[in-house]
Amino acid sequence: MPLVPIPKPTFVQKLKRFFMIDLLKGLGLTLKYNLGALVDKDAVAGKGIYTEQYPKVRPDVAPRFHGAPRLNMDPETHDTLCIACNLCAIACPEDCIDVIPMDVEIIVAGKPRKKKVIDEFIFDTSRCMFCALCQEACPTSCLELTQDFELATYSRAGFVWNREMLEQGRETVKYTS
């Protein structure tokens, strides 16, 4: 029950419709693509197969990608770069970061002083939405969201990363060919 008048087809349109020109044009294009996929060629982009062959071929992830979190360490001394300033936890909209500091006694110019250092770092990746606000808040470029994108685990507890996992990275099986 069309509510607007459909225009009457002209003679040429009727003729085209009788010989199924509209359908044949579409079918011709799909046939071209089927043949293009066989030889992996396409007139516009140069390749005919677009399917990513993951996990056999691992994708090239962009350098800015927001993936698994990591706590960076000083490359020479292997000390953590984290200064327990808590800025990442404040910046997080989902409140999924817990920074637990501890006080250590150090001697500065012969006098004992207390210094706040990082004790434990809890990062709940199940609640994280990878907005990278924590990464931008970090003053020492310690907390970073890396290119690692395989975050699945077998349990909910596995989504909560502690300091060791954040510093060493998590072992995942890389299935290739």
Place this chain on the structure above:
Amino acid sequence: MHQVEIATTQETLLDSPEMVLNMGPQHPSTHGVLRVVLKLDGETVIDLDCDIGYLHRGMEKIAENRMYTMIAPYWDRLDYIAAVSNGLVWVETVEQMMGLPVPPRAHYLRTILTELNRIASHLLWLATHALDIGAVTVLLWALREREEILKIFERQFGARLTCHAWRVGGMPNDAYDDFNKDVRQFVNNFPKRLEEYETVLSENRIWLSRTVGIGVISGEDAIAIGLSGPALRGSGVAWDVRKSRPYAAYADMDFDIPLGENGDTYDRYLVRLEEMRQSRRIIDQALEKLPDGPVNAKLPKIVKPPAGDYYHSIEGPKGEIGCYLVSDGTAQPWRVRVRPPSFINLQALKQMCVGHLVADVVAIIGTLDIVLGEIDR
């Protein structure tokens, strides 16, 4: 639960019993979790009512308990197909309320990337709309082009779908090294791809018989309901926020607003295809004119707009998406109200569907281009 309101008595031709049919919320063609209760006479729709709220997350309430900079990622999750456009509403509202001057390069990059997002959103609409009606080939082709855009997003923002694209005062990063090359390549290839979609669909007799004269709404009715975006322009009403209240760098761009005539599903299809061409034109111009310079304004340590209220809206891919923001001068907003285009466009469903067949309801839901994340918020 929402009490479904449908007509109880109806004179029917053959005095056959009327039937109430639940469509959704798990129906694949309702584009998410939309439940439509249909009242049928045979296969003809007499009355219908929508039941929404299955995806309600209380985003507006969450926003009252977050700092201004933290709210932007939640906006991505309203209309997740057009996360870049959605993020822009929020940051521009806060910027304009604070009177922050944003550098011109940031404005141009915002224009390019939101237009890319518009193309991506329209491509996904074309893919799913054609799939609902029965043309599976277009789905694969449209997603192929969308992939190119998502790759640009991944390189630029670090995420493909919910990008968290903008920060208050500018952008998180400048354009990446090959940005111009990638966008230029997409812009050059895209017209040929559009021609391919048109070859398969525009003259196809099945497509025509499923879309011409289906879901008609007149311009007056569309304005009365408050439709916006392609759903409104398909009925021949020239209303586009990019032209009427230019934001970002749209005032410097030269583009046309495509208009439909009949206000049916086919016209809205033509309008969206032409909009993709115009978006491509805007990207082309913005790339040519892209100025150098910083991409970030100088920000105070804590973003605190002055007390008062402000409304700002932009032209999202689905229509006018707006933000009404009330600030009490503290670091957290007092009230955030979203004007979601999909929610208001959905109100036209009953008027469009009554008198059509059940299969046309699927086509009409597709042509309204709704996203349930935005309707339920």
